Amino acid sequence: MIRSLFARKPIAALLAEGENPNGLRRALGSGDLIMLAIGAVIGAGIFGSIGSAAAGQVDAAGNVVRVGAGPALVLSFLLLGAACGLAGLCYAELASMIPQAGSAYAYSYATLGELVAWIIGWDLILEYAVGNVAVAISWGDYFKSLLSGWVDMPVWLTTGYRTALLSSNPQVHGLIDSAPHIAGIPILINVPAFAIVALITWLLLLGVRESARANNIMVAIKLLVLGLFIIMGLQHINTANYHPFAPNGFKGIHQGAAIVFFAYIGFDAISTAAEETKNPQRNLPIGILGGLAICTVIYIVIGAVLTGMVPSKDLGTAADPLAYALNATGMTSIAKIVALGAVVSMAAVLLVFQYGQPRIFFAMARDGLLPHWASRLHGKYRTPYVTTILTGVFVALWSLIGDAGETYDLTNIGTLFAFALVCIGVIVLRYTDPMRPRPFRVPFVQVVGIIGALLCVFVMRGLPRLAWVRFGWWLVIGLALYVLYGYRNSTLRRGSGPVPVEPPPPIAR
Numbered sequence: 001m002i003r004s005l006f007a008r009k010p011i012a013a014l015l016a017e018g019e020n021p022n023g024l025r026r027a028l029g030s031g032d033l034i035m036l037a038i039g040a041v042i043g044a045g046i047f048g049s050i051g052s053a054a055a056g057q058v059d060a061a062g063n064v065v066r067v068g069a070g071p072a073l074v075l076s077f078l079l080l081g082a083a084c085g086l087a088g089l090c091y092a093e094l095a096s097m098i099p100q101a102g103s104a105y106a107y108s109y110a111t112l113g114e115l116v117a118w119i120i121g122w123d124l125i126l127e128y129a130v131g132n133v134a135v136a137i138s139w140g141d142y143f144k145s146l147l148s149g150w151v152d153m154p155v156w157l158t159t160g161y162r163t164a165l166l167s168s169n170p171q172v173h174g175l176i177d178s179a180p181h182i183a184g185i186p187i188l189i190n191v192p193a194f195a196i197v198a199l200i201t202w203l204l205l206l207g208v209r210e211s212a213r214a215n216n217i218m219v220a221i222k223l224l225v226l227g228l229f230i231i232m233g234l235q236h237i238n239t240a241n242y243h244p245f246a247p248n249g250f251k252g253i254h255q256g257a258a259i260v261f262f263a264y265i266g267f268d269a270i271s272t273a274a275e276e277t278k279n280p281q282r283n284l285p286i287g288i289l290g291g292l293a294i295c296t297v298i299y300i301v302i303g304a305v306l307t308g309m310v311p312s313k314d315l316g317t318a319a320d321p322l323a324y325a326l327n328a329t330g331m332t333s334i335a336k337i338v339a340l341g342a343v344v345s346m347a348a349v350l351l352v353f354q355y356g357q358p359r360i361f362f363a364m365a366r367d368g369l370l371p372h373w374a375s376r377l378h379g380k381y382r383t384p385y386v387t388t389i390l391t392g393v394f395v396a397l398w399s400l401i402g403d404a405g406e407t408y409d410l411t412n413i414g415t416l417f418a419f420a421l422v423c424i425g426v427i428v429l430r431y432t433d434p435m436r437p438r439p440f441r442v443p444f445v446q447v448v449g450i451i452g453a454l455l456c457v458f459v460m461r462g463l464p465r466l467a468w469v470r471f472g473w474w475l476v477i478g479l480a481l482y483v484l485y486g487y488r489n490s491t492l493r494r495g496s497g498p499v500p501v502e503p504p505p506p507i508a509r
Helices: 013-016 029-039 045-054 070-097 104-111 112-146 161-166 191-205 208-232 249-263 267-277 281-308 321-328 332-365 386-401 404-432 445-458 465-489
Strands: 054-059 064-067
Touching: 013 045, 013 112, 029 070, 029 208, 029 267, 029 281, 029 465, 045 054, 045 070, 045 112, 045 208, 045 281, 045 332, 045 404, 054 249, 064 249, 070 104, 070 249, 070 267, 070 281, 070 404, 070 445, 104 112, 104 208, 104 332, 104 404, 112 191, 112 332, 112 386, 112 404, 112 465, 161 404, 191 267, 191 332, 208 281, 249 404, 249 445, 267 281, 267 404, 281 321, 321 332, 332 386, 404 445, 404 465
Parallel strands: none
Antiparallel strands: 054 064
16 A cells, blocks of 8 residues: 555656647747746735845734844845755756646656655645735735725725734734624625636636736736836935844844745746647746746845835835835835836736646646546636636635735745655656656756755745644645545556546537
């Protein structure tokens, strides 16, 4: 039994699934993938969690949870760029070899076996679906900032219950008493966050080409707005804000990196587009590594400008730190433009993450680890519409009442764990299948893979104990589901081959 838990899925079977004529439609080029990477990576991290990474975090009682990096935030970005760069190299090799929609789940199935693949598939829910809750809530914060002075929505309709409960701000925490009550239960819901998730879900149902076109437009706006922030911010740098450069030493840099790691997740979402990519052996490595390099440079520049504009300690309570810095330096009109850019930017992140999660469910359902209905494709658009709708409902409802801060940590630890296993998997596959063609090869793979995995674990250690406890319970729940359903229904174990993707039904004319 133990041996069967680690049975590996043949790569030939994974490749055959990717070439199924009834499967997903290949429509994306390398430029689309780079834009998807920028769309996924630059979002809530740079527009939201960057403030906490610089200033540190306190809980509702005023206790310091984590110290901040201060102006040394740029070194936090460099540390993360190194860790993600090594993981990105490993993703590029595996994605070019196995251009399949399952991302790290599919790679783990081919290298480390079914049980590890299930754990990774379950774990990736933290990155995509749970991570999108934080993105949606941050989107709502910037949306409120954008509308302030024009339209004032009731606070109880723009603040989730968990946000009010966990906030260290007495005014926000006091919303619980002042909000309308039904049967003694306070009504505190984040309607903007719910609405944007519903809109993105509808867009994704229309097809990958339409979704990619919308993403390209949003990324172009995002880059223009960030360029405007840099140009205007450089004119209001106060060099006194850079002293002390690292107020909490390497501990601050380390814990700041753990907080702002959320800014880096998403580049691996490109690998979920493998079955919808033209010439994936060439284009996937370009999209993954090119997008990651561009985003790292942007982050370092933004971090340097932001911490030079205002004292780092002032950024901790700002839900919209870039707009806050602009307002603090008297550039209120520019702050409105940046708030608009953040709204567009995080909508792009929502789109890419909501795009990735259903395709991982789709891949797991083809393997029998999830119910067969989760692998159904839409007859006209050839999108995994069932899992797209389910993911949308899950994220929208959690966004309605959830808190971004507690979601960041859970997303970060789950994503880092997945990255570490991918780094290990690429080394394993070099030994178990050395002769297989590799369109892209990681140089010095043993060194890159081992250091990449160790760096991911090192960043994980910067997360608070509560994140580890929640992550442990998440894995326990996932293993229970595997025992109750996945183990019994696995097509690999039953020897029945992958669950076939049903041909799309004829379109009524």
